[in-house]
Amino acid sequence: MTKICSVRDLHHRYGDHTALAGVELDVSAGEVVAMLGPNGSGKTTLFRLLCTLLPIQQGTITIDDVDAKTNPLAVRSRIGIVFQSPGLDKKLTVDENIACQAALYGLTGDELDQRRDELLLMLDLTDRRSDLCEKLSGGLKRRVELAKGMLHQPPLLLLDEPSTGLDPSARLSLWNAIRSLADSGMAVVLTTHLLEEADKADRVAILADGKKIAEGSPAQLRGEMGQTIVTITTSDTASVLSILRDEMGLDPTELHHQIRLHTESPKSLLPELMDRLGDQAESISVGKPSLEDVFVAKTGQSFDAAIEVSP
């Protein structure tokens, strides 16, 4: 696979605050990569560096063999960007918004008309093309943004929190669009703080405190966590924890009033747990590990808590 984007030893500071501390990332054509992390993990900084909004302080970003530090303008023509905040002019129609974007990317005349028709058809926007953008729903707006980002057929598409503010059906159609883009050979990088969204990517890079703490396909990452996770809900966490640790010699983790256990043999563990805990356990459930479990295992912090605590 052709490598489209390569990030090497990337550091970034805002004054005394270190936002990125040596991040590496490779993205190939046809691949959807999710950068997962709570707010403050550095993913927005990484996104802004990738889309040349921030100058590179230390490290390198190469996109389609062009160095982003020495030649940011050339990089810009090779990336399509969909920002989290809506970037449409509400007083313009869908067609006019796309024409504006096209002019900024040197696309005019027949080429523009043809490309615009194609995209509107693909994103199911054709019958709304003459509507003012202020009249569109959130999902439709995001699809117009996507059309803007893909207009110049960039090898790399960057999306910042693409699902924010979308209802489930709009999310689904957005992901269908992303998937078909990747199938056509585009490399897609997106940031997200939603675990279920990261789960849909081909590869997930988990960021925390400016560092990449894990990377792999969602299945791989979950596989590292063992086969099964047993979750125990209880109102008396302390005594349940002590039973598990001291009496049973297990290694439980506590996560917002739930206790989790990794196990390879739930069949033998479950009866024993029920026997030892008795009424102290309100519920005991068995499931596959999630990306949240990966995050907890790597950072020792709950993903939700990390979202709440960080600025």
Add this chain to the structure above:
Amino acid sequence: MSGSKTDFTVADGFAAAWMLARREWIRFFRQRNRVTAAILQPLLFWVLFGAGLKGSFSGAGELDFMQFFLPGTIALIVLFTAIFATISVIEDRREGFMQSVLVAPVGRWPVLFGKVIGGSAIAWVQAVVFLLLVYLFGTASIGWTLLPMLLLLALMAIAMCSLGMIVAWPMDSTQGFHAIMMLGLMPMWLLAGTFFPIPQIGEGSSTGQWILGGIMRANPLSYSMVELRRLLYPQIDFASLGFAPSPAICWMVTGVMALVTTAIAWWLMRGNRKVDVIV
């Protein structure tokens, strides 16, 4: 599958600037209240002040206040419209539109040109519409001077738009812009011989007259105003009526003002800065 264009010429830059300028036009005409306000407000200003101060005004030769204030009103239209057109850069930034413009491969100067061309064209057309109304009222008459006057108005509009960009570009709120406007741009308009004549200075002038006259002579807009007045009333000899630099000087100052403001705005806009990532 890279189908993206990677070489950007100056022509591409102008195509982008033209598109952004057209966007300003479309936006302007889709906001009806802006269109009405832009014509009615100066008209109201002119009629109310003109009629109200008519009796108590002297100092500009044969001109009564309605006539004296007319070029000032035209300047006000240009100033207000050009500057309000550039406030939109703050809205663009807040609404996120600017973000996608800032990461475009075409670079920054088309953004500036788009705003300035679009904004000054709106201002210019409004000034012309107002002029037509004035001709209908019969306060001034159409003559050969109309053509240079149109050119002068265009230069003034460009200068005011670029000035607006200089003020608006580093800002993240429209409130800040209004503060600057009241403290900087309104006095600049008032002290340009628009509302009252520029006092003569010489022996026997008071300190106040020296200060006021000095400030007004240092204001580049004063020179545009002198020329505008001269072109509007070609039959009146202004040389004997106080501050009256030669047409050559007036045109030069106006041209340099347009160039310098555009250059400063361009200088401010290049590169990556903190404001670029404010959402």
